[in-house]
Amino acid sequence: MTDDATSTHREVVHATGHEHVTAEHASTFEVTTDDWLTPAGDCILAVDADRSPADFSDSFRDAVQDAAATVTMTLEVADLTATFEGRGHPDLALTDDRSMVGRTSTHVDDRTIMLDADGAAESVDREVVDALADGADVRVVLEVTQ
Template sequence: MREREVVHARGHENVTAEHSSTFEVTSDDWLTPAGDCILAVEADRVPADFDDAFVEACRDPEATIIATLTVTTDEGDTYTETVDGRGHPDLVFENERSHVGRTSDYVDDRTILVGADAAAADFDRELVDALTAGADVRFELVVERDQD
């Protein structure tokens, strides 16, 4: 079974992508330099908006959750980064501001996947430069799990 959610956002001049254990996409329209895990702002959807079937699929600890960030500059250059993680029974998708992917197993209401194989600091620096320049972002989450 495969479920999908898509979020649109944009980069911000304060994107540094230096955090070593998380990455985040937020609906906030601002970003301070301290937000070193945040990749994009002004997300048009938040975890609380996601379909129930998607949320349920993500609660399977055997599920694979694939986060793909596609960044497109005003000049038409495109950069893509994919992070693989997994589901967790405690994922709630109730947050109304932020999507956070984690390399750890920590779960709160912002967590969208755990056990990520990359964090913000691992993202391609050309992609990060495009985010810093305010590029458009397509953030896609796909959950795959074996059917019962």
Template sequence: MREVVHARGHENVSAEHGSTFEITTDDWLTPAGDCILAVEADRAPTAFADAFVDACRNRDATIRATLTATTDEGDTHTATIVGRGHPELSFENERSHVGRTSDYVDDRTVLVDADAAAADLDRDLVDALAAGADLRVELAVEPADGGMA
């Protein structure tokens, strides 16, 4: 099962945070937001299907975030971050999607134990986002039994 979010980069994207990455529905970004990869997301976690949310609430579920940045020139840069689910994931936030390398959960968290954070992303992808590239975020959950939900 998959959920897709579209957003866009911003001139203040630095992707320097070592333990999280974030996509926000906000239309602005200050330099202090060093985990934020994109703004103006067209969906918030509250918009995700109940079946997707339920599948993510299993510690043994694998959640993949595939990030694809597309520049105005048509160049694409892709990264995949793999994490897992957690029983306390609520998907109740109306603004932000946050992936975490830790197992901390709040209403913004969409995956935990991620194998990468903002600082780990390829700098070409980050540069494209800082130049305002469009970002497609595909979240895919694989249930504990190994089949795609």
């Protein structure tokens, strides 16, 4: 979708919740292609994702590498949503073939999809967390607005 002032790039990932989702991490949130989760994975919100950052389009990757870009991730779980907003950065490679991580910090690695996020796993509404812990289907919508 494009208009005169901004352009938006979008990726959609399908995943599921897991009984070990606790969403207690204070500085990150994660969605993984792994189909398992241990109780120690307190930042992981969904598993068994059908895509990873390595699968994203070149245009999405280019957009997220704009330091002025706004990156939004929305988890759609039944009729509930959880949304995080952060920013892009030139060092975001989006090459990991296993997981995507949003960070409240400025740390960058090949899993990082946004920096300076306005929340982490612990900020997700507990109703959403309960649905995830019950194994609900999740639609993850990533948008980059430039």
